[in-house]
Amino acid sequence: MFSEIWNRQPREYEPHLWLFGNEQDGDYFDEEDFLIWQNDLFEHNFSTDRFLNNDASEKLIDEIVRNREPYVDLACGPGMGLIPSVKKKCSEIPCLATDANARLIKELKKWLREKKTETGIEFAQFSLFDIPVADCAVNAYGGFLSISSTRNGNSGYDCALSEIFRTLATKGRLYAIESEWLDVPAILKVFEMSGMHPWSCFSEEQKTWHDRFINHGFKILYEEPYLKHRLNEDDNELGRAAEKLGVQIEMQWNAFIAEKP
Numbered sequence: 001m002f003s004e005i006w007n008r009q010p011r012e013y014e015p016h017l018w019l020f021g022n023e024q025d026g027d028y029f030d031e032e033d034f035l036i037w038q039n040d041l042f043e044h045n046f047s048t049d050r051f052l053n054n055d056a057s058e059k060l061i062d063e064i065v066r067n068r069e070p071y072v073d074l075a076c077g078p079g080m081g082l083i084p085s086v087k088k089k090c091s092e093i094p095c096l097a098t099d100a101n102a103r104l105i106k107e108l109k110k111w112l113r114e115k116k117t118e119t120g121i122e123f124a125q126f127s128l129f130d131i132p133v134a135d136c137a138v139n140a141y142g143g144f145l146s147i148s149s150t151r152n153g154n155s156g157y158d159c160a161l162s163e164i165f166r167t168l169a170t171k172g173r174l175y176a177i178e179s180e181w182l183d184v185p186a187i188l189k190v191f192e193m194s195g196m197h198p199w200s201c202f203s204e205e206q207k208t209w210h211d212r213f214i215n216h217g218f219k220i221l222y223e224e225p226y227l228k229h230r231l232n233e234d235d236n237e238l239g240r241a242a243e244k245l246g247v248q249i250e251m252q253w254n255a256f257i258a259e260k261p
C-alpha cells in the first residue's frame, strides 16, 4: 500500500517494513522496555479506547475515518499514536506506523503479525527531520505528541514541520495532538531548586503549536484542548523533581487538524 510514497531506497527492507536510518534522532529503549511492550503495552493499545472517549481526540479519529485516506502515524512510539483508535473505528483504513527507533518498529510488526491475522498496518523507520517521502505523496499524517517528542527544540520542530509540509499533498491534512508547557517560571524554579541544569528548550522562545503551524503555511481547520497533563515521576526526571518538591508542572495537550492549502 505505502510502497509508492518513498523518494529513495531504504537502507533495509522486509515485506511491509522499510528502514531508512537516522536512528540517533529517536529515543533509546532498553530490554526491560521491550519486555513490557511485548507482554502488556501493545495489547493494551488495542484493548482501550484511548482517543475515543474524549471529544477533541475523537474528532481527529472521526475525520481520518471519514476521509478514508491511507493514514501515516509519525513518531508512533510504543503507544502507536492514533493507529489503534483509527483501526477500532474502521479496520479497513490502511495505516503506516513510523518511528525513528528501528527495534521498536520491528517488534511492533512481529507482535502484530503474531497476534492478529490481517492488520492492514505497515511499518517504517525514519526520522521526522529527514522524511524519506516524495513531495506531496501523503494525504493524511498524524500522531500523538509526535512533533513534540523530537529533540533540538525550536529548530527541530521547524525542521519536522517543513518535512511534513513538503511531503503532504495539497489539501492533505495533519491530525496532531501536541504539547505546550504551562507556567515556565515554575518549571525553571524546579530546575533551580533541584540543582538540575534547565533543558535547552526552556532557554528558547516558547511558541504555541497554533503559531508554528501557521508560520509553516498550514491552515488550521480544527483546534481544541485535549487535556491537561500533570508531569509526574513516571514521565521523566523533571516530573520526579517536581513531585519531590510538591510543585505542579502542567502541560497542555491540544488537538489540531492542519491542512496544506
Ligand SMILES: C[S@@+](CC[C@H](N)C(=O)[O-])C[C@H]1O[C@@H](n2cnc3c(N)ncnc32)[C@H](O)[C@@H]1O
Pocket: 025, 026, 027, 028, 074, 075, 076, 077, 078, 079, 080, 081, 082, 098, 099, 100, 101, 104, 126, 127, 128, 129, 143, 144, 145, 146, 149, 150, 151
Ligand atoms: C513519547 S513517544 C511519543 C508518543 C507516542 N506517539 C504514543 O502514541 O505513545 C516518543 C517517540 O518519538 C520518537 N521520536 C523522537 N524523535 C523522533 C524523530 N526525530 N523522528 C521520529 N521519531 C522520533 C521516539 O523514538 C519515541 O518512540
